[in-house]
Amino acid sequence: MILEQFDESAAEKADAAMVVAPPSNFGMVDTGVYRSGFPDPASFGFLRGLGLRSVVYLCPEPYMETNAEFLKAEGIRLFQFGIEGNKHRTGCLVGCFRKLQNWCLSSVFEEYHRYAAGKSRLSDLKFIESFDVNCMTDCLLRLIYHYHGCLQKSKRLAYSER
Secondary structure, eight states: OHHHHHHHHHHHHHHHHHOOOOOTTOEEEETTEEEOSOOOGGGHHHHHHHTOOEEEEOOSSOOOHHHHHHHHHHTOEEEEOOOOSSSOHHHHHHHHHHHHTTOOHHHHHHHHHHHHGGGOOHHHHHHHHHOOHHHHHHHHHHHHHHHTTHHHHHHHHHHHHO
16 A cells, blocks of 8 residues: 555656746737747746747846747747836737737737736737738738838839830
8 A cells, every 4th residue: 555655656756847837928919929028947948848949038137047048949049129018018018919809899808908907908918909900911911012122023014014
């Protein structure tokens, strides 16, 4: 009887050592795109399993050395956009992305509140609500066309047809 209990206990300890835990506030935004709070070393195993190629860090503070070493060891690129505080940065970014995905505003706000919890701010909700999807779509299309040289080709075609 004692041996059985010991074996179960050893098995439970082995399972606990292999448990991978996501970072706080972790969630899927889209296929291959995730959101989370700042990861700690306990979540590195979980992140390793995702096969990440890049991390977008929205805070102005320097990225923690431990985390930077993990990213380097895993071949993950870090992109830092130092957005000042007093807003739920990730929530605003994801909220605007949801509008680009044609989510209804009430669903966007519900997701924002679920992740923001105590950081929820009326100014963030107003920002998300006023985010102009059409303006962003036009801007992105112009960037894509410019990057691929489509605008120049279309002008040449237009001129040659005259």
